[in-house]
Amino acid sequence: MDTVAVLGTGLIGTSFALALKSAGFRGRIIGVSSPASVRAAVERGAVDEPAELAVAVRQADLVYLAQPIQKILDLIPEVARHARPDALVTDAGSTKRRIVECAGRRLGESQFLGGHPMAGKESRGAAAADADLFRDRPYFLTPARPEMIDEPRIAGFMDWLVRTGAKPAVLSAGEHDRLVAATSHLPQMISTALASLLARQPDAAILAESGGPGLADMTRLALSSHDIWADILATNGDEISRLLEMAEIRLREIRTSLDDAKPAFDEAYSFAERVPRRTV
Amino acid sequence: MDTVAVLGTGLIGTSFALALKSAGFRGRIIGVSSPASVRAAVERGAVDEPAELAVAVRQADLVYLAQPIQKILDLIPEVARHARPDALVTDAGSTKRRIVECAGRRLGESQFLGGHPMAGKESRGAAAADADLFRDRPYFLTPARPEMIDEPRIAGFMDWLVRTGAKPAVLSAGEHDRLVAATSHLPQMISTALASLLARQPDAAILAESGGPGLADMTRLALSSHDIWADILATNGDEISRLLEMAEIRLREIRTSLDDAKPAFDEAYSFAERVPRRTV
Numbered sequence: 001m002d003t004v005a006v007l008g009t010g011l012i013g014t015s016f017a018l019a020l021k022s023a024g025f026r027g028r029i030i031g032v033s034s035p036a037s038v039r040a041a042v043e044r045g046a047v048d049e050p051a052e053l054a055v056a057v058r059q060a061d062l063v064y065l066a067q068p069i070q071k072i073l074d075l076i077p078e079v080a081r082h083a084r085p086d087a088l089v090t091d092a093g094s095t096k097r098r099i100v101e102c103a104g105r106r107l108g109e110s111q112f113l114g115g116h117p118m119a120g121k122e123s124r125g126a127a128a129a130d131a132d133l134f135r136d137r138p139y140f141l142t143p144a145r146p147e148m149i150d151e152p153r154i155a156g157f158m159d160w161l162v163r164t165g166a167k168p169a170v171l172s173a174g175e176h177d178r179l180v181a182a183t184s185h186l187p188q189m190i191s192t193a194l195a196s197l198l199a200r201q202p203d204a205a206i207l208a209e210s211g212g213p214g215l216a217d218m219t220r221l222a223l224s225s226h227d228i229w230a231d232i233l234a235t236n237g238d239e240i241s242r243l244l245e246m247a248e249i250r251l252r253e254i255r256t257s258l259d260d261a262k263p264a265f266d267e268a269y270s271f272a273e274r275v276p277r278r279t280v
Numbered sequence: 281m282d283t284v285a286v287l288g289t290g291l292i293g294t295s296f297a298l299a300l301k302s303a304g305f306r307g308r309i310i311g312v313s314s315p316a317s318v319r320a321a322v323e324r325g326a327v328d329e330p331a332e333l334a335v336a337v338r339q340a341d342l343v344y345l346a347q348p349i350q351k352i353l354d355l356i357p358e359v360a361r362h363a364r365p366d367a368l369v370t371d372a373g374s375t376k377r378r379i380v381e382c383a384g385r386r387l388g389e390s391q392f393l394g395g396h397p398m399a400g401k402e403s404r405g406a407a408a409a410d411a412d413l414f415r416d417r418p419y420f421l422t423p424a425r426p427e428m429i430d431e432p433r434i435a436g437f438m439d440w441l442v443r444t445g446a447k448p449a450v451l452s453a454g455e456h457d458r459l460v461a462a463t464s465h466l467p468q469m470i471s472t473a474l475a476s477l478l479a480r481q482p483d484a485a486i487l488a489e490s491g492g493p494g495l496a497d498m499t500r501l502a503l504s505s506h507d508i509w510a511d512i513l514a515t516n517g518d519e520i521s522r523l524l525e526m527a528e529i530r531l532r533e534i535r536t537s538l539d540d541a542k543p544a545f546d547e548a549y550s551f552a553e554r555v556p557r558r559t560v
Contacts, residue, residue, distance in 0.1 A: 118490065118492055119492075120492070137492075138490050169490075179483070179486070179487065179490065182478055182481060182487050183478075183487050183490055183491045183492070183495050184491075184492065184494060184495065186474070186478075187474065187494050187495050187497075187498040187499075188494065189531075189534060189535075190470060190474055190498065190531070191494075191497075191498060191548070191552075192534065192541075192544055192545055192548040193527065193530045193531045193534050193544070193548075194466070194467065194470055194527065194530075194548075195547075195548035195549070195551040195552045196530065196534075196544045196545075196547040196548040196551070197523075197526055197527055197530040198462055198463075198466075198551050199547045199548065199550050199551035200547070201462060203459070204551055204554075205554060206459070207459065207462050207463050207551075208551050208552075208554035208555045209554060209555075209556065210398060210418050210449075210459065210463055211463045211464075211555045211556065212398055212399075212400070212417075212463070212464065213558075214464060214467050214468065214471075214500075214501050215463050215464065215467050215555055216555050216556065216557045216558070217467075217471075217497040217498070217500050217501065218467040218470065218471060218497070218498065218501065219467075219548075219551065219552040219555050220494075220497050220552070220557070221494050221497065221498065222545075222548035222549060222551065222552035223549060223552045223553065224545070225545070225549075226541060226542045226545035226546065229541065229545065230541070230542070233538045233539065233541055234539065237538045237539070240535075240538060241535050241538065243477075244531055244532075244534065244535040245532075245535060246477055247473065247474065247477055247531055248528045248531045248532055248535070250473045250474075250476065250477040251469075251470070251473050251524055251527055251528045251531070252524075252525075252528055254469060254472065254473050254476075254524065255469075255520075255521050255524040255525060255528070258513045258517045258520060258521065259513065259514065259517070261472075261506060261509065261510070261513055262506040262510070264472055264473070264476045265472055265476075265502075265504070265505070265506035265509065266506070267475075267476040267479045267480070268471070268472040268473075268474075268475035268476040268479065268499075268502035269475070269502060269503060269505075270479050271475040271476065271478050271479035271484060271487075271488055271499065271502065272471075272475045272488075272499040272500070272502035272503045273503065274485060274488035274489060275488045275489075275491045275495055275496050275499050276489065276491065276496065277496050277500070278493075278496070
């Protein structure tokens with residue numbers, strides 16, 4: 001792997017480039033993004049040179065798509081036109097079925113590997129990028145067929161991921177989308193629902209301002225912008241709907257047995273105690 | 281105010297005693313609790329001497345009830361038997377209607393003032409007590425009639441609260457219980473519902489372990505023990521049920537308009553941005 005093209009030099013793309021270099025990658029990293037974004041990635045030392053998409057993709061052994069989901073879907077046809085037959089194209093989009101399906105129609109099967117690093121930050125952009133962003137975090141990979149992960153270019157890419165400190169985990173695109181619906185999308189929508197419900201109370205300002213750490217925790221995700229979520233809701237709506245409906249049922253069950261809530265608290269504890277927490 | 285009896289020398293009772301002394305109180309503080317608990321409060325320098333309930337209450341200008349709700353309800357008759365007519369009895373229980381109503385039947389009206397400091401910690405007991413626990417936090421007071429707060433013994437107690445750094449706020453017991461149902465009890469039950477729903481998924485362990493900071497936030501309250509919550513659910517169940525039902529409806533509304541979720545995100549943001557957050 002001599003040349004890597006990073007498409008989208010925001011937080012994830014720039015962090016991937018920094019992580020590769022920090023893991024010992026000595027080849028060239030070409031950045032494709034808006035002028036301001038790619039300039040920031042060059043200034044961070046993550047990207048060696050900016051280029052147009054076609055120019056960058058034609059030279060690349062690895063094409064890393066690090067834009068929002070819809071942008072990835074929009075670019076796949078153009079990437080497919082220019083990608084070398086022996087190149088690997090991978091992405092970091094946060095839902096996988098739609099992207100894997102779209103790439104499967106345009107790229108050769110062993111040319112594409114869906115990916116999703118479970119890493120992020122509240123700050124965005126190249127300025128917030130971090131060579132250690134992926135360290136000790138799961139990095140989901142969703143090959144069209146499980147056997148594909150033994151193919152040399154995919155195995156080689158996974159080796160680089162391991163060297164960045166990421167923990168690659170292979171699953172199908174469907175399994176991935178079901179998993180993140182539960183661990184990420186459902187919590188987001190519940191936080192949004194809670195905060196929007198409280199926003200409608202007549203004394204909303206007083207409620208917000210008298211909230212303690214519990215309310216702060218439960219409404220932090222509600223600070224997320226819809227910009228980021230629109231693509232996720234559009235491409236994983238079926239799984240999210242299924243879980244939201246289960247949540248409605250679970251709330252009703254709990255509401256109608258408030259005087260016997262110990263089993264719910266115990267069950268909830270058994271889950272919550274396994275969730276990794278930063279010690280404060 | 282020369283003599284204070286603190287009944288229940290856990291986190292809140294011991295912190296109140298420490299806060300009083302730190303605010304310049306030079307009188308005696310008598311502690312009433314289990315032998316181990318009151319010993320810990322004496323060791324912290326919060327309590328000057330332990331005593332039996334009747335002995336302590338008979339001497340007290342201020343009786344501070346800092347036990348769990350049901351324990352407060354159980355003790356009010358005995359406190360009423362021994363309290364001096366000119367003493368003020370107050371409490372720190374986390375719901376107020378039931379306690380104010382019970383105290384109203386047993387104590388003279390101007391003898392009792394319901395209270396609820398919006399302060400806490402994950403650690404419990406006298407060892408975790410802190411003279412600054414109440415500082416800059418709301419301290420709700422729920423007099424049976426609003427005019428009562430001008431009576432000298434109540435005004436005097438409020439002066440001491442201000443000197444501890446607390447922010448007293450006067451409201452009715454009903455307003456209080458509606459407010460904490462929204463800011464504390466609903467978030468708790470939603471966290472419990474989410475975590476118990478995820479606990480029931482076939483791949484619950486994988487879901488928990490692959491969760492990021494968002495899932496950690498949304499399930500932290502689910503680590504709470506039912507012990508603490510049983511009394512709250514028993515004494516504020518009507519308000520909690522009302523809000524849980526609204527949450528079910530809000531989730532359904534959001535579920536059935538996932539492709540047009542921007543208004544919900546914007547509404548949620550308008551609430552979440554007003555919730556006080558510790559900067560990390």
